[in-house]
Amino acid sequence: MIIEKIAESKFNDSVFDSKVFGKNFTDHMLVAKYKDGKWDEPKIMPYGALEFTPAAMAFHYGQAIFEGMKAYKNENDEVFIFRPDRNFERFNLSAERLNMPTVPEEIFMEGIQTIVDLDRQWVPKNYGTSLYIRPTMFATEEAISARSSNEFMFVVLLAYAPAYYDKPLSVKIADFYSRSAQGGVGFAKCAGNYAASFYPTQEAQKDGYDQVIWTDSIEHKYIEEAGTMNVMVRIGDKLLTAPTSERILNGVTRDSLLTLAKDSGMDVEIRPVAVQEMYDAYKDGQLKEVFGCGTAVVVNSYNAVGFAEERAPIEILSDEESFASILKGKLRDIQYGLVEDPYGWRVKVGK
Amino acid sequence: MIIEKIAESKFNDSVFDSKVFGKNFTDHMLVAKYKDGKWDEPKIMPYGALEFTPAAMAFHYGQAIFEGMKAYKNENDEVFIFRPDRNFERFNLSAERLNMPTVPEEIFMEGIQTIVDLDRQWVPKNYGTSLYIRPTMFATEEAISARSSNEFMFVVLLAYAPAYYDKPLSVKIADFYSRSAQGGVGFAKCAGNYAASFYPTQEAQKDGYDQVIWTDSIEHKYIEEAGTMNVMVRIGDKLLTAPTSERILNGVTRDSLLTLAKDSGMDVEIRPVAVQEMYDAYKDGQLKEVFGCGTAVVVNSYNAVGFAEERAPIEILSDEESFASILKGKLRDIQYGLVEDPYGWRVKVGK
Ligand SMILES: Cc1ncc(COP(=O)(O)O)c(C=O)c1O
Ligand SMILES: Cc1ncc(COP(=O)(O)O)c(C=O)c1O
Numbered sequence: 001m002i003i004e005k006i007a008e009s010k011f012n013d014s015v016f017d018s019k020v021f022g023k024n025f026t027d028h029m030l031v032a033k034y035k036d037g038k039w040d041e042p043k044i045m046p047y048g049a050l051e052f053t054p055a056a057m058a059f060h061y062g063q064a065i066f067e068g069m070k071a072y073k074n075e076n077d078e079v080f081i082f083r084p085d086r087n088f089e090r091f092n093l094s095a096e097r098l099n100m101p102t103v104p105e106e107i108f109m110e111g112i113q114t115i116v117d118l119d120r121q122w123v124p125k126n127y128g129t130s131l132y133i134r135p136t137m138f139a140t141e142e143a144i145s146a147r148s149s150n151e152f153m154f155v156v157l158l159a160y161a162p163a164y165y166d167k168p169l170s171v172k173i174a175d176f177y178s179r180s181a182q183g184g185v186g187f188a189k190c191a192g193n194y195a196a197s198f199y200p201t202q203e204a205q206k207d208g209y210d211q212v213i214w215t216d217s218i219e220h221k222y223i224e225e226a227g228t229m230n231v232m233v234r235i236g237d238k239l240l241t242a243p244t245s246e247r248i249l250n251g252v253t254r255d256s257l258l259t260l261a262k263d264s265g266m267d268v269e270i271r272p273v274a275v276q277e278m279y280d281a282y283k284d285g286q287l288k289e290v291f292g293c294g295t296a297v298v299v300n301s302y303n304a305v306g307f308a309e310e311r312a313p314i315e316i317l318s319d320e321e322s323f324a325s326i327l328k329g330k331l332r333d334i335q336y337g338l339v340e341d342p343y344g345w346r347v348k349v350g351k
Numbered sequence: 352m353i354i355e356k357i358a359e360s361k362f363n364d365s366v367f368d369s370k371v372f373g374k375n376f377t378d379h380m381l382v383a384k385y386k387d388g389k390w391d392e393p394k395i396m397p398y399g400a401l402e403f404t405p406a407a408m409a410f411h412y413g414q415a416i417f418e419g420m421k422a423y424k425n426e427n428d429e430v431f432i433f434r435p436d437r438n439f440e441r442f443n444l445s446a447e448r449l450n451m452p453t454v455p456e457e458i459f460m461e462g463i464q465t466i467v468d469l470d471r472q473w474v475p476k477n478y479g480t481s482l483y484i485r486p487t488m489f490a491t492e493e494a495i496s497a498r499s500s501n502e503f504m505f506v507v508l509l510a511y512a513p514a515y516y517d518k519p520l521s522v523k524i525a526d527f528y529s530r531s532a533q534g535g536v537g538f539a540k541c542a543g544n545y546a547a548s549f550y551p552t553q554e555a556q557k558d559g560y561d562q563v564i565w566t567d568s569i570e571h572k573y574i575e576e577a578g579t580m581n582v583m584v585r586i587g588d589k590l591l592t593a594p595t596s597e598r599i600l601n602g603v604t605r606d607s608l609l610t611l612a613k614d615s616g617m618d619v620e621i622r623p624v625a626v627q628e629m630y631d632a633y634k635d636g637q638l639k640e641v642f643g644c645g646t647a648v649v650v651n652s653y654n655a656v657g658f659a660e661e662r663a664p665i666e667i668l669s670d671e672e673s674f675a676s677i678l679k680g681k682l683r684d685i686q687y688g689l690v691e692d693p694y695g696w697r698v699k700v701g702k
Contacts, residue, residue: 022496029405051400054380054506059489062413062542063549099549134495138410144485144510145373146579146647148549155405159495174534181532181568183525185547191413192543196536198414198450198499217532218569228497296497 128163172306178217229292479514529568580643
């Protein structure tokens, strides 16, 4: 690995005062190029602009995937990354579906270890804050012909992630637009899935909702996931979530919460969740909680669900009663190193 | 419009000897930037690299759309673009679905007029060759947060398009993978649609086919379109093609061929075409032709169609008998200015 350090760090403590997510990049980025069937030596260099022609294939044919994970610092200034092995696996699964080369473990895992270690002063310590890690790969060949690119770039960016203000959101259940098709790319973390979701999300916002819960594209009868979150539904004291599939991203947070829920004796069912079942439960007063989960927010409760034209308010339960709050607390305590990590989810950075 | 001309043209006649599509760019490109809710003055400048950070949103969330059209030169060195108004309309339709700003006519149409005029020596004269025009727009804001970008770049690239060697292709009818969902972005010419198609196409190639004919994502019962072509099917003497929909790109070539077919008295039906109907016709010896149509190839006949595990060969008809050849000839004669253009499809460039 080639390391070209920044002449003078941009870091100062006011970095951690920012409230903006995804804009405050650290001193360095990691770049590795793929050409002629192989990866060159990865290079860590100062974060900044590179040269691309507007004919770079990613701009035209969208071969682009990414991942998102977080690093946390504990009281002893030790830095840990949460379950990076899962993101590494998913990244290469996305790569295969998008017909891109996979990234070897030495580049992905060691690259991330090295750059996070180098920029470790950018990892904040406050509960709720973290350093966001964004590995990404996109097509760079200079060609406007609709085929797979022969050249790619793998990049790791790091940005300060401020505490997410945990306001409950309202969500509309999709009854016209779709996020993914059977036999499509819904399970992949590819660029095109996000672009396709912005317009329907904006339409939902015009109707007074914050986000969309996607449903199956065939009949809009079963819920799938939300914008950048998997979705969990509590009916009575049962916690339900859709099985992952070719249409649903296999979320790391979802998996972690399911493990924590089962291990704390909650009644968990992984099976298709019908919109009608949710609606009936709402009418019966049994729709106790609906919440999204993902790396960015960890857990986000919904205080209203839009069933077609009907807006169903959901009372936010107290922290003691809410499955969302209980699970979020358990997960964050592990992430921040406040409790034992019986699952081996935390991976230490550096010596 | 700001025009910064290249110091010395790269053009020489050997440019037209190339057999490669999408790699031979002309001297100039057009660039316009969108920020703070408005477009700045477009600039024509020498084709080449610009600076982007790897955090440019297009690389992460895929807000990226494009168009493709062609310019032709006649014997009198006059240059014509084929139906650019249709591409302009479709570009802005794609922009809306991808939650991107629309591009005003002055920038899109006048920009293309001006740059093609400036690089007119790059427009070839040989029947079958042309200058390919690629307008594209993508998200440039430096932010890794899953939402619409606030900054975009509109670019027009020009590249020499050599004569397409008109070898018949074989196609597999999709029975597992899908290109687009109901309520999705199939009708938009957005980057993600192409990236999603490369892997299934590669799988079809492993089975000995060149391309995929996509089918509805629900049951794979009705054909939709091919990689970068709409599809027409001739059963007996009837020419069939699927209606355009939210899942199918509304091709300019498709529309032009349908007009030519109707006006030459062919029996044309625009309606869903079932895979089973094609298969039954094949068994009855009535599946006379299947062909793709699009700007790049104009018309491309298929000499084999894969129905699940069965490869159905299709005899290529003589130029006199083939609807594909007859229509292709009629369309190209108009494009190259060899016959009158009763439809007003050709738009002259420059004075
Ligand atoms: C579409 C989608 N679903 C679900 C998730 C949640 O996945 P994870 O918990 O791995 O962050 C994300 C975010 O990463 C996402 O983008
Ligand atoms: C997916 C798709 N379908 C169809 C077409 C044909 O459209 P057109 O005739 O406008 O080139 C294209 C190519 O532009 C395409 O990309």
